[in-house]
Amino acid sequence: MSRRLFHFHGGIHPEGHKAASSATPIRSMDLLPRYVVPLRQHIGTPARPVVAVGDRVLKGQVIGAAEGYVSTAVHAPTSGRVTAIEPRAVPHPSGLFDLAIAIETDGEDKAIDMQPLDWRNQDPSALRNRIREMGLAGLGGAVFPSYIKLNPGTPRGGASPIHTLILNGAECEPWITCDDRLMRERAMEILEGARIMGHMLGARSIIVGVEDNKPEALAALASALSQVAAGDIEVVAVPTLYPGGGGKQLAYTLTGKEVPAGGLSTDVGIQIFNVGTAYSLYRAVTLGEPLISRVVTATGHVAQPGNFEVRIGTPISDLIAAAGGALAGASGEIVGGPMMGFDLMDLAAPVTKAVNCLIVKSPALFPPKPEALPCIRCGACARVCPVELQPFEMYWFSRAKEFGKAQSYNLFDCIECGCCSYVCPSHIPLVDYYRFAKSEIWEREREKQAAEQARARHEFKTFRLEREKREKAEKFAKAAEASKAKAAVPADGEDPEAARKKAILEAALARAAKAKEEMAAAGIAPKNTDNLPARVEREISEIEARRAAMSEAQTATDPATDPPRAAP
């Protein structure tokens, strides 16, 4: 069956470097003495730790439970003891630490009792709960919790709103071959995973898109397909063109449907999963095995590049060691591919669900970038942009910090694929400028919201004070009115009570005056500071003068004691 393919705008053909790691089968790794499992391995709320330091855990046991809606669980990669729950190095561009659970291996690798399941008899919502418990998140790199993506939403006209499920096996980034090897070796499981997904989504067609630079993977999928004879699944070779594996690009290539700006592929009835996610989903649903390992490419300047079945939580230094170790002259590591990955800050950081590739750099493989020259508006960037943006315009505005203008040139449609930077003859790090502009805009947005909140609070306070003042005034006015009214009633006759009080008061005053007179007559000082001896008077005035001098000196030296400025 041949399908009409569509060509998205632009794209580039960077050197593949895939043969370095794609030739050998996926290797397993020896059990390590310790693992570090971060609690934030997916988009959304980090998992909540459900074990304590010192607890014994089994392989596959939930150690972090999904917290809230956009979240998923994390599991122990092997059996052992929890030694720490603390911030540790994680593979993130910022290099910041994040909460993780450290596990010391007991060597037994004893697993929990895994519960196999026949998905065919299961309600999709029960399957979704199972998938959430199993810690499934998109293994293509975005790590969005899978169970959410498997909820098709409200049916339209009696049918699921998702008509097409796309499995992304394009793997368009250079160097990465983990999906390639997985498709070659485990095609059947991938297709089975796809059918579970299709069942859950109610999708009418399933398309597996693979770039045509992976003929072995295509052949393996085709042969697996012929064995299961599934008419609803189609394996399609798409042209090798970076970033053809981007979700929106692949959806367009295969269906001609454009995902609306700011929207999701589900808006046009398409759901997309990475082939690795389909494989892990198959294992989770059918075998009851949580997501505790994934295939990772370790390549570049290492002795034995290849693909590895890596337990989540494996320190990256151990992965490099498994690939024969870095060769002399290594100059750092990239997590992910060379087009969209990032520099690793700390080799102690573990492999997470998001890590699909680790490239050890060398100056020969990744020469230092030449110095940037001014933009000459040659438009090479615009010609390769898969989103049809005008990258150089966005660059000029980002550089000038005219973020509003940059945004009006659709900065937020940029997928940061790096095509523009790749072809720029002036070697301008364009994507860096877009990341900068985006983060500045987000920051300003946050500030704006905070300011608006503060303004609302202030306005309410002013309103409240006004109201209280008004209410008080009204109350007083009412009270005055009442007392006036009260006073007005016995206007002609004297209030006997008031007259009595007045008489008492007058008597008291008279007594006090009389007492004072008597004291004065007797020569008794009414206060202890009156009529002091001359010596004491002098002392007091000296002290007063000293104090005055001191306070003057302080005012002169300390500007903080300046009289407060008049309110504006």
Place this chain on the structure above:
Amino acid sequence: MNGSPFTLQADNSVSAIMLKVMAALVPAIIAHAWFFGPGIWVSLLVCSVLAIGLETLMLLMRARPLGPFLKDGSVLVTAWLLALSLPTLAPWWLYAVGMIFAVVVAKHLYGGLGQNLFNPAMVGYAALIISFPVYMTQWPAPQNLALHDITLAESFDLVFAGQGAISVDAYTAATALDTWKTQTRLGKPVEDILALPAFGWGGGQGHEFVALMYLLGGLLLLGNRLITWHIPAAFLGSVVCTAWGLHLLNPAQHAGPLFHLFSGGVMLGAFFIATDPVTAASTPRGKLIYAGLAGMLTVLIRGFGGYPDGVAFSILLMNVAAPFIDTYTQPRVFGHKAGERAGGHKETP
């Protein structure tokens, strides 16, 4: 920040682009030397030396690093384009004034590489044709028509020491564009004008072949993806349409499209000058509008203006309009509805 991508396209730089542009000019330069004598070597040399000197001076004054900016080669492209636009064998100071306007005024006073609003070579050309119109019309005659073939040594003498023993009339002749303008205004019949020795099979004798070589060089640029088809196609298409229209209306005053294509600076302008990315419109539709209007203006200036050629003025006029055109011709972005224009005012999401 120094983030992804970690890998860049190999052998891709501003200097590589400029070198390729210069290489694409070589066929036309050789044709020029073949038809008009070795004078072109002298003017290329003079302009190139001036270019490097002025660029260095300006970079020093602006406290910019010399290495990367001299290496980018953009100033040499400016020098070559100006040299090819000017008559050869003109006095050295004419080239100097042109280069000062191009490099100092049009390029560096606007902020240097990538910042100039106007095409530097065309600013130099315009300044000269306004200031020294007589020198600018003294083009060497094709060698088969000249009374005297100029040698390389004589070329240096003419440029640096003045005319000396050789009379100007011995080696120069009015160009075809000039001849057409003066003769049609005298009311001469078109057949008689076209029979004059200045005219060849298409445009001016010799010039038409140089124009053909610009076309060849332009196709090389297209083949190497240094330019897109939009600007040359729209420019030449518009020249043909406008010229044809005027020619149909009044054949006694306005030459046909073939003559316009192969005379003066049309081919050079279409492929090498209007396509200057810094000063041209940059969106696909914008390029069509920009170059279409530039082509039309070229023929209108030729037909009704005071100067024989209109390429420089039309391109400079369109340079002014390029940012405006870009603003209104932004392409539809993936996932956006048709007609949603980028660049308009938009609040944060």
